[in-house]
Structure formats: C-alpha cells, structure tokens
Amino acid sequence: MPEYTFKNEDTGEETTEIMSMSAREDFLKNNPNMTQQILRVNMISGTGLKNDNGWKENLSRIAEAHPNSALADQVGGRTNKTVKNVNALNKSGVRKGKYTMDL
Secondary structure (H helix, E strand, O other), rough: OOOEEEEEHHHHHEEEEEHHHHHHHHHHHHOOOOOEEOOOOOOHHHHHOOOOOOHHHHHHHHHHHOOOOHHHHHOOOOHHHHHHHHHHHHHOOOOOOOOOOOO
C-alpha cells in the first residue's frame, strides 16, 4: 500500500500514514484540516532495465525470419559467411537491391 504524508494545517504537524487510495480519500473528507503533502515522486524509468535472454532470443528469431531487415543488421541475424558473400556480390556488382548491405 502507498505511504502518504499529511500536514495538519491547524498545528503544522506532519504525519505519515500507510493506507489505500480509497482510505486516503475518506481520511481527507473526514479531516478537512489535513492536507496531503507531496514530498517526493517515484518515477519509473526504462534506463535501468536490461534485456533478458528471452527477449534477445525473440529478437534473434525475428531477425532470422527477416534477414534483409535493419533488425537483422543490429541483432546479427546473418552469419559471417552470409555477410562476406553479400559484400563480395555487392562489390562485384552482381547483386543489387534487397541484398545490398552496408557495414
């Protein structure tokens, strides 16, 4: 349950209570001299999250199914042999278009 900090406007005293949101609403209705104080805001950020092996495996499967996609370039959906073959064909001018690959 969330933790709320309330300030008594009459005395200036601050108290911290643990209660549900509905209980907080009832508390504020029953105590008009109390106001909720926001001391800090908890933010959820995606910067600390790491991709687990299951997600990496899914990305690899998608890259294998779409070998000419940008995801295949990023994830490494192509083998070294495939990359060398495509680069050789591009260099010689034999293949153009969907097999073109810049490294």
